Amino acid sequence: MLIFELEKNSTKPLYEQLYLGIKNAIINKQIEVGTKLPSKRKLADFLNISQTTIEIAYGQLLAEGYIASRPRVGFFVEEIDELPYVEKEQVNQTFVKHEAKHFVYDFHPGKIDTESFPFSIWRKYAKELFDNSSKEFLQIGEPQGEYALRLEIAKYLYQSRGIVCKPEQIVIGSGTEHLLPMILRLIETDSKFALENPGYSAIPRIHLQNKAIPISVDEDGLIVDELEKTDANIVYITPSHQFPTGAVLSAARRTQLLKWAAKSANRYIIEDDYDSEFRYIGKPIPALQGMDQNNKVIYMSTFTKSLMPSLRVAYFVLPPTLLQKYKEIFSYYSATVPRFDQHILASFMKDGHFSKHLNRMRKIYRKKHDKLTHTLSTYYPYIKIKGDHAGMHILISIPIEKSEQDLKIQAALSNIAVYSVSDYVLKPIEVEWPTFLLGFGGIPLEQIEPAIHQLMSCWGVRKA
Numbered sequence: 001m002l003i004f005e006l007e008k009n010s011t012k013p014l015y016e017q018l019y020l021g022i023k024n025a026i027i028n029k030q031i032e033v034g035t036k037l038p039s040k041r042k043l044a045d046f047l048n049i050s051q052t053t054i055e056i057a058y059g060q061l062l063a064e065g066y067i068a069s070r071p072r073v074g075f076f077v078e079e080i081d082e083l084p085y086v087e088k089e090q091v092n093q094t095f096v097k098h099e100a101k102h103f104v105y106d107f108h109p110g111k112i113d114t115e116s117f118p119f120s121i122w123r124k125y126a127k128e129l130f131d132n133s134s135k136e137f138l139q140i141g142e143p144q145g146e147y148a149l150r151l152e153i154a155k156y157l158y159q160s161r162g163i164v165c166k167p168e169q170i171v172i173g174s175g176t177e178h179l180l181p182m183i184l185r186l187i188e189t190d191s192k193f194a195l196e197n198p199g200y201s202a203i204p205r206i207h208l209q210n211k212a213i214p215i216s217v218d219e220d221g222l223i224v225d226e227l228e229k230t231d232a233n234i235v236y237i238t239p240s241h242q243f244p245t246g247a248v249l250s251a252a253r254r255t256q257l258l259k260w261a262a263k264s265a266n267r268y269i270i271e272d273d274y275d276s277e278f279r280y281i282g283k284p285i286p287a288l289q290g291m292d293q294n295n296k297v298i299y300m301s302t303f304t305k306s307l308m309p310s311l312r313v314a315y316f317v318l319p320p321t322l323l324q325k326y327k328e329i330f331s332y333y334s335a336t337v338p339r340f341d342q343h344i345l346a347s348f349m350k351d352g353h354f355s356k357h358l359n360r361m362r363k364i365y366r367k368k369h370d371k372l373t374h375t376l377s378t379y380y381p382y383i384k385i386k387g388d389h390a391g392m393h394i395l396i397s398i399p400i401e402k403s404e405q406d407l408k409i410q411a412a413l414s415n416i417a418v419y420s421v422s423d424y425v426l427k428p429i430e431v432e433w434p435t436f437l438l439g440f441g442g443i444p445l446e447q448i449e450p451a452i453h454q455l456m457s458c459w460g461v462r463k464a
C-alpha cells in the first residue's frame, strides 16, 4: 500500500493532497503502469478518511487520464505518453507591471503618424481574407515569404527605387533585426564588419557584440577612404539617408564604395534603405543597388516607416550569385511573418493603396517637417539644425556648455523625451555641441510648435 502523508490541518483539502500524492507517484514511476489502485473502501480505512474524499481524488485522476476504470474490477494506472503536467510549487511571485514613462511630447525617431492610417481599407482586405476561401493560408507558406507579396515588392522597387530584381531574389522577414543575422550567415566566413559611426544602434548591439569596425560619417555620408584603410570586408550602410545624421552618400563616394566592394570576392555592401520614401526636396535618391554591376550589394528595406513598425515586415534582395547558398542554408526555415498579414499587404499594394498612402504620408510628414524647421528657425543662431529635407527626424545642436545627458534630464523634467546622438555611436565621436535627434513623425502637427517652445524654454535657449 502506498503511504501518503495527509495533513488534516492543511489549507489544501484532503482530496487534493491525495490526488497530488498519487499523481506524482505515477509520474515518478513509483507506481508501475497497470498497477491496480486500492479500492475506495480499503484506502479510506487505511488512511482513516472518508470514502467520498477518495472518490473525488480518483475521479480527478480518471478525468486527467492518469488512471482508468474497469467496471466492477477497479482503477488501474495508465501509461502516460505525453509530457505530464507537473504541479509547480506555488511561489509568491510579484509581477511588476512595467509602465513605460509617458511624456507629453516624445521626439523618438521611430514614431509614425498614427492618425492617417487607412484602417478601413486594411480591414476590408483582412475581412476578405479571413473566410473559407483562404483555407490554404492555414498551411505553412514559402520560406522566403509569399510569392504574391514578393511580386508586389519587386514591382514597387522597380518603379520607385530603380531596382531591377525578381521575386525569387526577395526574402521577407519580421524586421531588419531578424533578417540581418540571415545575411550575416550567408556571407560570414571570416568576415569583418564595418558600420557607420554614428549609425543604427540596433545593428551592433544585436548582432555583432560591438566587434564591428566603426567608420566615420561626414556631410557626404560614410567616409570610404577610412573604410579602405581597414581589413573589413562587409559594410553596412544607409546611403540614401544616413541614420542618424541624414547625410546622403555622394555620387563620388558611391562609385568609390562599389569599387571597393568589387576588389575582392568576399566583399559585400549591405544597403539599408529604411526610409527612402520620404524626401521633401528634390528627387528621390536612387538606391545604390541600382548602380551595382558586380552583385556586391545586398539591399534591405522595411515597411516600418512607410506603413507601421508593428507590422514587422522587412525584406532583403539578394544578388543572384547568393541565391543558391541562401537555398542551401535556409530552405528549412519558415517565413517569420504570418501568411495572412503578408496577403493583406500584398493586396494593399496590388490595388495601388500603398502608393496612395505614401503620397498622403509624404504630404503629412512634409508639413510636420516644415513646421518643425520653421519653429526651430526662430531660435537661430542659438541652435543649429542638420539632416533636414528627408525622413522623419532631424538633428539639432545646442551651443550650451552642458552635457547631452544633463539636457536630456532637463527635457524629461519638462515632460519631453529627446534622444541624443551619442545614443547611436559605436565609438565616441566628437561633436562641437550637444546634439539631439528630433523625430517628428509621432507628434501631431499642431503640437510641434508648443513642443519646441517648451523644449527651448526648459533648456534656456532664447529666440533671436
Ligand SMILES: Cc1ncc(COP(=O)(O)O)c(C=O)c1O
Binding pocket: 109, 110, 174, 175, 176, 177, 178, 200, 238, 243, 272, 274, 301, 302, 303, 304, 309, 313, 314
Ligand atoms: C536605420 C534603420 N534601419 C531599419 C529600421 C527598421 O527596422 P525594422 O524593420 O526592424 O523595424 C530602422 C527603424 O527605425 C532604422 O532606423
